[in-house]
Amino acid sequence: MFTHKRYTGIIEHYRNRLPVSETTRLISLGEGNTPLIQLQNIPRLTGKEVDIYVKFEGLNPTGSFKDRGMTMAVTKAVEAGSRAIICASTGNTSASAAAYAVRAGIKAFVLIPEGKIALGKLAQTLMYGAEIIQINGNFDKGMALVKEIVNHAPVTIVNSINPFRIDGQKTAAFEIVDELGDAPDYHCLPVGNAGNISAYWKGYKEYSTASETHKAVTDKRPVMCGYQAAGAAPFLAGKMIDNPETVATAIRIGHPQSWDLAWAAQKESGGWFDMFSDEQILAAQRLLSQHEGIFCEPASAASLAGALHDISTGKIPEGSKIVCTLTGNGLKDPDTAIKQCIATHPVTVEAELNAVKKVILDCL
Numbered sequence: 312m313f314t315h316k317r318y319t320g321i322i323e324h325y326r327n328r329l330p331v332s333e334t335t336r337l338i339s340l341g342e343g344n345t346p347l348i349q350l351q352n353i354p355r356l357t358g359k360e361v362d363i364y365v366k367f368e369g370l371n372p373t374g375s376f377k378d379r380g381m382t383m384a385v386t387k388a389v390e391a392g393s394r395a396i397i398c399a400s401t402g403n404t405s406a407s408a409a410a411y412a413v414r415a416g417i418k419a420f421v422l423i424p425e426g427k428i429a430l431g432k433l434a435q436t437l438m439y440g441a442e443i444i445q446i447n448g449n450f451d452k453g454m455a456l457v458k459e460i461v462n463h464a465p466v467t468i469v470n471s472i473n474p475f476r477i478d479g480q481k482t483a484a485f486e487i488v489d490e491l492g493d494a495p496d497y498h499c500l501p502v503g504n505a506g507n508i509s510a511y512w513k514g515y516k517e518y519s520t521a522s523e524t525h526k527a528v529t530d531k532r533p534v535m536c537g538y539q540a541a542g543a544a545p546f547l548a549g550k551m552i553d554n555p556e557t558v559a560t561a562i563r564i565g566h567p568q569s570w571d572l573a574w575a576a577q578k579e580s581g582g583w584f585d586m587f588s589d590e591q592i593l594a595a596q597r598l599l600s601q602h603e604g605i606f607c608e609p610a611s612a613a614s615l616a617g618a619l620h621d622i623s624t625g626k627i628p629e630g631s632k633i634v635c636t637l638t639g640n641g642l643k644d645p646d647t648a649i650k651q652c653i654a655t656h657p658v659t660v661e662a663e664l665n666a667v668k669k670v671i672l673d674c675l
């Protein structure tokens with residue numbers, strides 16, 4: 312008999328590489344298994360021979376890679392008997408925490424910086440019914456509060472300082488190796504709290520290292536490239552910064568929680584950090600939309616902005632296979648998208664054949 316195995320999320324798929332047992336109740340929304348899309352038009356624009364793939368994490372259940380970590384973190388919180396989770400968030404973590412809490416039947420508290428969260432993320436978090444606590448302060452302030460509050464209330468932190476988040480997120484590296492048949496030469500990521508770059512590096516290392524329970528899947532590891540927004544670039548400053556500012560709100564972070572892990576990823580892989588202006592990041596976001604039909608949120612585009620810069624300078628040499636993680640969906644931040652397109656705003660004409668025909672013929 313033909314039996315078709317349904318895809319039911321990263322934990323089930325990579326069960327033997329994740330800390331769950333046969334009896335663990337899995338809290339999943341079918342996250343992961345996101346498309347790895349080879350860019351066709353943008354590489355031609357660079358004039359260089361390079362293969363660029365984007366891992367489109369915006370197609371996860373709540374529209375960002377946070378779901379990979381959240382399915383693990385909430386699964387383990389529930390297994391440990393927790394009735395409530397909490398996070399500080401620039402938006403995507405709160406949307407994800409809220410959704411997985413609903414799925415599990417537990418409560419989610421989210422601390423968000425007032426006025427600094429993209430509209431789509433706020434809409435999601437409201438709809439999922441999380442307890443939203445807006446603070447007069449940025450993400451870093453919220454994070455400090457969350458770390459403190461667990462000493463005063465029975466809540467489990469699901470920010471990426473929760474090691475189960477990193478474990479879930481490492482599965483994106485597994486998927487890339489499974490699909491390409493090997494690790495890429497370079498892996499480019501936007502860096503905020505730096506949990507994700509740390510998670511990918513953990514994943515690549517685990518897949519390239521034999522252990523008692525596993526043979527190595529590959530002997531190759533990529534060079535890790537972490538890109539920040541110029542106004543929020545503690546890894547470039549070499550120290551924490553206090554007033555991070557960028558249009559890419561998902562990486563508007565001055566006190567990265569995975570500081571040491573991310574430096575280790577950079578050093579061990581022979582990689583680097585760099586930073587780009589908001590204009591460069593938004594230009595890369597438009598480039599992806601307008602040349603490939605892929606709409607990611609601003610922070611995500613930092614990965615491509617960095618890759619294109621490093622390809623143009625030759626730091627990433629010709630012949631390279633490059634993967635850029637697109638961390639979130641463009642629909643998360645409609646305001647920033649629309650603002651960029653003011654100049655090309657839709658024309659309005661009379662509702663009659665000739666008027667419509669004229670517009671079309673003028674364009675062709």
Ligand SMILES: *Cc1c(COP(=O)(O)O)cnc(C)c1O
Nearest residue numbers: 403503504505506507561638639
């Ligand atoms: C969380 C997030 C990031 C930053 O990831 P870190 O693990 O904090 O470095 C980047 N882009 C998007 C869309 C995010 O939601």
